[in-house]
Amino acid sequence: xxxxxxxxxxxxxxxxxxxxxxxxxxxxxxxxxxxxxxxxxxxxxxxxxxxxxxxxxxxxxxxxxxxxxxxxxxxxxxxxxxxxxxxxxxxxxxxxxxxxxxxxxxxxxxxxxxxxxxxxxxxxxxxxxxxxxxxxxxxxxxxxxxxxxxxxxxxxxxxxxxxxxxxxxxxxxxxxxxxxxxxxxxxxxxxxxxxxxxxxxxxxxxxxxxxxxxxxxxxxxxxxxxxxxxxxxxxxxxxxxxxxxxxxxxxxxxxxxxxxxxxxxxxxxxxxxxxxxxxxxxxxxxxxxxxxxxxxxxxxxxxxxxxxxxxxxxxxxxxxxxxxxxxxxxxxxxxxxxxxxxxxxxxxxxxxxxxxxxxxxxxxxxxxxxxxxxxxxxxxxxxxxxxxxxxxxxxxxxxxxxxxxxxxxxxxxxx
Numbered sequence: 001x002x003x004x005x006x007x008x009x010x011x012x013x014x015x016x017x018x019x020x021x022x023x024x025x026x027x028x029x030x031x032x033x034x035x036x037x038x039x040x041x042x043x044x045x046x047x048x049x050x051x052x053x054x055x056x057x058x059x060x061x062x063x064x065x066x067x068x069x070x071x072x073x074x075x076x077x078x079x080x081x082x083x084x085x086x087x088x089x090x091x092x093x094x095x096x097x098x099x100x101x102x103x104x105x106x107x108x109x110x111x112x113x114x115x116x117x118x119x120x121x122x123x124x125x126x127x128x129x130x131x132x133x134x135x136x137x138x139x140x141x142x143x144x145x146x147x148x149x150x151x152x153x154x155x156x157x158x159x160x161x162x163x164x165x166x167x168x169x170x171x172x173x174x175x176x177x178x179x180x181x182x183x184x185x186x187x188x189x190x191x192x193x194x195x196x197x198x199x200x201x202x203x204x205x206x207x208x209x210x211x212x213x214x215x216x217x218x219x220x221x222x223x224x225x226x227x228x229x230x231x232x233x234x235x236x237x238x239x240x241x242x243x244x245x246x247x248x249x250x251x252x253x254x255x256x257x258x259x260x261x262x263x264x265x266x267x268x269x270x271x272x273x274x275x276x277x278x279x280x281x282x283x284x285x286x287x288x289x290x291x292x293x294x295x296x297x298x299x300x301x302x303x304x305x306x307x308x309x310x311x312x313x314x315x316x317x318x319x320x321x322x323x324x325x326x327x328x329x330x331x332x333x334x335x336x337x338x339x340x341x342x343x344x345x346x347x348x349x350x351x352x353x354x355x356x357x358x359x360x361x362x363x364x365x366x367x368x369x370x371x372x373x374x375x376x377x378x379x380x381x382x383x384x385x386x387x388x389x390x391x392x393x394x395x396x397x398x399x400x401x402x403x404x405x406x407x408x409x410x411x412x413x414x415x
Contacts, residue, residue: 003126005133012178013121018140019175020114023168025148030156030164040096051100053373055107060366063112067119067358073184076116080176083109087169119358122349123187130346135291138342146280235359238348240409242367244402245344249371251310251399252337257376262388266321275330282334290339302343303406310336311400318392341368
């Protein structure tokens with residue numbers, strides 16, 4: 001039976017995740033300019049930007065266990081409400097200290113809500129088309145990576161920071177509405193998922209049997225003891241593949257954080273404005289195909305070429321920046337980070353098994369967001385010492401370092 005991907009729940013989960021990521025990337029691209037306009041230096045403006053990611057990491061770390069106790073939809077609604085209120089609080093900022101506090105609270109809401117949305121989304125995907133479906137679902141975040149900075153800059157230039165904050169609040173409210181509209185009876189472990197507990201348990205048991213039939217080895221879990229130590233928060237089995245994506249994220253963030261400064265240095269400001277449009281276009285073309293290839297031929301055919309493609313793209317951009325290498329770098333990063341964060345998320349979930357999926361998602365996105373969060377600081381220090389060209393060569397080397405980690409993760413998967 002050819003299982004359906006585009007269900008009502010899938011569409012609501014996709015739109016909610018897209019709105020969440022759009023808020024993140026819209027503000028990441030403009031909040032530093034807003035902070036500098038308040039009279040702060042570059043370093044403090046960087047803190048304003050990065051504290052959001054730090055808040056997200058903190059709430060992601062705690063939310064894996066809370067998801068199972070409180071329920072997926074209930075946690076999502078609570079976290080998204082905090083997210084929306086934080087967006088509204090930007091209008092009340094009167095000092096840099098207040099702005100940093102709001103950014104941290106906003107990050108807390110983002111991390112927990114994104115974790116809950118990802119857990120819900122990965123649970124409703126058809127298991128016989130898991131790689132393909134994951135590719136479609138994860139396109140929500142990767143399209144936001146392309147559209148967010150562009151839209152944020154456009155709104156900021158036209159309407160100023162007030163317009164950006166209003167847009168962020170609207171998107172935040174929409175993502176809350178989409179989650180509320182989802183029907184998770186028989187899926188969500190929380191008490192709100194249905195009034196008939198026995199019927200829900202029966203539905204969940206039936207779903208588990210279906211999962212086991214569709215994907216026998218990775219998702220067929222034996223009864224597990226209560227998690228101990230680090231397993232109360234994270235999934236150890238997901239670490240190798242998650243760190244692989246962390247390195248790819250650090251390579252990709254060299255573009256997202258510094259492309260405007262690099263463009264000015266090499267006198268390609270107009271050409272670089274098209275980078276994210278090319279990136280988004282390549283993602284739309286390659287992501288669904290990559291998911292189908294992963295389902296049919298295995299993980300290697302997507303992950304290995306993706307790591308190599310991003311490495312080559314960054315090297316070309318450092319070696320000879322021009323319109324051609326900008327396009328090739330956009331293609332390489334679409335095949336790399338843009339595709340890998342979907343493919344490797346599916347791998348992490350399969351390796352962990354159904355019962356540990358929320359912990360695997362927490363681990364995966366902790367590493368992915370960690371790469372996006374710490375990357376600009378490390379790479380920015382390299383720029384200060386050695387310049388942009390050396391930084392992009394090093395970003396390529398960091399990306400390539402993900403290849404042996406992927407092999408290690410693949411060997412663990414086959415044990």
